[in-house]
Amino acid sequence: MNATSPTPEDASWPPIPTRLLVHALVRGDGTVDAGELYSVAGLLGMTDQQVRLCVKRLVKEGRFTHEGRGRKAVLRATPDATGALDPDVGFVRHAYRQDRGLAPWDGVWRLFAFAVPESLRTARDALRDTLLHLGSAPLQGGLYVCANAITPLVEIRARELGVLSTLTHLTSTDLRVGELTDPTALAAALWPLDEISARHVRLADLARACLARLDAPEALTGPERLTMAVRLAAAFTEAMEPDPLLPPELLPRPWAGAEARRLAAACWSALAEADAPGGPPSSGPRLFALYDGVMDGPDDA
Template identity: 35%
Template sequence: MTGDIAPRTVIEAFLPMTGDVGLDLVLDTANAAGLPDQPVRLALRRMVAAGDVVQAGRGRRGTVRLTEQGLARLERDRAALTLAEAQDAGRAPWDGVWRLTAVSLPESQRARRDALRRHLTELGAATVSTGLYLSPHELMDLLDATAREHLVHAEAARVTVRGVTDSRAVAELLWPAASVVDGYRSLEETVDRVAAAAGEAEGVRVRVLQLHLADALEQAMRPDPLIPLELRPTPWHPSRVREEWRSVWRTLASRASDGGVYRGWPGF
């Protein structure tokens, strides 16, 4: 396998929803994947400083566990994976409602206003006018109560964006299909390489291959707004790639005598 795995991916892959994990397992797997201890320890220190995890003990005898904040953040990240799986299986049809959101904060709170706008963009909303965002998804549940206090939210069955009214055309205008599809090319290549190696994998090699899959999926899905499939061309290439990913993941999970990584997490 080629391609570097992000140190944070290695750590997160072993964090259980409850309880802790030994750093010896994290570091040994990272080493097997070609990552030395130092970048993994640095990533861990950053996660501790951010309040996402708590470390007990030092060195390979230490342990690490998620905080409530870290668990909530990972659960939000996993929500995208759950949505993608439901869309691909036809269990998450679009309700036909467009959501319009604006941030209502004065210039005196510019930094906070800009942060909220960035967050809406990260959640897949598109800018349709200065400070006004559009999404086919309900995003309010993904924002904390403090953020929602500063938002103006409306729903519409039809929208016109720059003279475009057809829903599919609006989606293509704001979230071009080609750029999303291109973002899955690298994932597709990784899936093919891992599939070729999965049949003979054992022990730590299984976990390393899983990490390559997880990291590549993260890179592909992070910029994907997961627009409902009713608004995308048919067939939708990212759906096919994700299904191939799931097939290879299931093969590896069946070969992992210790359960592999991401144990107990939805979508894995």
């Protein structure tokens, strides 16, 4: 890594919200060590006042309880507190299966149409958001297309929202939009692949910087390792959330997402190995177990 290459500590990386940091440092036993929290926050450029105010809000919202004072305090996550950086396990595993050639495209487009009345606007918006989250792209008003087999998930959500009767779905192997019929051309026209690729390139840059730092002779301290893990998890989430996980057959080659995920997995494995080797599961943040388990899962998961 040359002198101009970014480093994991580079201030140019997107800032990490304080709330997200607190969730990221929840350990296996549901606690957050305040001393660790303040140390990592400082490395991320946060002030002690920012941390105190965030903790106060989280306690007021009932997401955590607070015991002790200052850096010797302990936060305990309440049962309904969720980890803001927790990966969508099924989504991430599917991505790695695609990267390994274990989830080839069947050549089928899934189309969804709905006409939810204005009186059910909230449900209509929720159904649309579900389709987008699952990797669909809008074709025209109320009509969406997806390359992956998401129909059961869409039906479940539509039923939950009480609008299943308004949902129409069908499949096609000869989708045509204007004069476009080639699947790769359709994918390029329907999804913002340049923007999605740019996010993955940024993740890959961070992962390379992390790997270079982990290979350096100077060992990382515990807070430095945690800071790197939080940055990596945040960048992974930023890259993956808008990714529709199109089948590799529809993507440019080489695809930046596959390389970014490979580097992220290598970086995560190195971080997990360095995190208190041999210690009990509760001794380290859930973040290590969550990401290491998802990225290095069995090929047939």
